[in-house]
Amino acid sequence: MDKKLNIDLQRVPNHVAVIMDGNGRWAKGKGMNRIFGHRNALTAIRQVADASSEIGVKFLTMYAFSTENWKRPKLEVDALMSLLISTLKKELPEFQRKNVKVNAIGNLTSLPKNAQKVLEDVINSTKNNTKITLTFALSYGSREEIVNAIKNISKKVVNKEVNIEEISEKTINNHLYTFNLPDVDLMIRTSGEQRISNYLLWQMAYAELYFTDILWPDYREEHYYDAIIEYQNRERRFGKTSEQITE
Numbered sequence: 001m002d003k004k005l006n007i008d009l010q011r012v013p014n015h016v017a018v019i020m021d022g023n024g025r026w027a028k029g030k031g032m033n034r035i036f037g038h039r040n041a042l043t044a045i046r047q048v049a050d051a052s053s054e055i056g057v058k059f060l061t062m063y064a065f066s067t068e069n070w071k072r073p074k075l076e077v078d079a080l081m082s083l084l085i086s087t088l089k090k091e092l093p094e095f096q097r098k099n100v101k102v103n104a105i106g107n108l109t110s111l112p113k114n115a116q117k118v119l120e121d122v123i124n125s126t127k128n129n130t131k132i133t134l135t136f137a138l139s140y141g142s143r144e145e146i147v148n149a150i151k152n153i154s155k156k157v158v159n160k161e162v163n164i165e166e167i168s169e170k171t172i173n174n175h176l177y178t179f180n181l182p183d184v185d186l187m188i189r190t191s192g193e194q195r196i197s198n199y200l201l202w203q204m205a206y207a208e209l210y211f212t213d214i215l216w217p218d219y220r221e222e223h224y225y226d227a228i229i230e231y232q233n234r235e236r237r238f239g240k241t242s243e244q245i246t247e
């Protein structure tokens, strides 16, 4: 049966964030090296992006490279950067055809210059697309993002552009890498790990968390729809009582 039919299109999450985990273990299970796992991650990325568009998710944010990932062997880091560059170049016509706006969050200036350039080109070329915003978190760490925001707000306080009493949640939001994205509604992590690993900590304050044992390269559209259906079966109360929600 087509799982998509069980989705209530009026109540799809607006913003889905994904931690695509398990590429290394998937490859190891096949007697291959970790890089083979990363190369085989692309089908899953494409399927989740297409499925999101199809059901009307407006924002999809994928954790592609964490600040901690720089500690991996140079060969693996280089392979991930090459994969990022080649994929973005290759997919650009598809992003245009599918009306996808590409975005990136993280400490982007720490990426290799050629990766920054391709990213900039793709972001710029797709900036008027409207169907879905596909954000890649690259060299991203949530605590670092919050520290940056605090530094930038503090500078404005010192320069008297911001009054301390006026600092609000909105001020913080506006100084995060995600200033142009809404809060996360649903976070999906693959591979059986049940952690959020320094991902969108502020933005996930009220998110539903969904964990699956499937390794990322095996993740497909139907698995994604399972997560959306589970999300729709949960009651989001935002601190209120059940009665208040159903009133």
Ligand code: FPP
Residues within 6 Å of the ligand: 020, 021, 022, 023, 024, 025, 026, 034, 038, 039, 041, 042, 063, 064, 065, 066, 069, 080, 083, 084, 087, 088, 136, 191
């Ligand atoms: C997690 O698996 C995966 C990553 C850290 C990298 C994901 C990035 C890509 C697939 C390439 C980026 C490309 C684009 C287009 C965004 P893992 O290596 O941590 O797996 P393990 O936990 O089994 O070792």
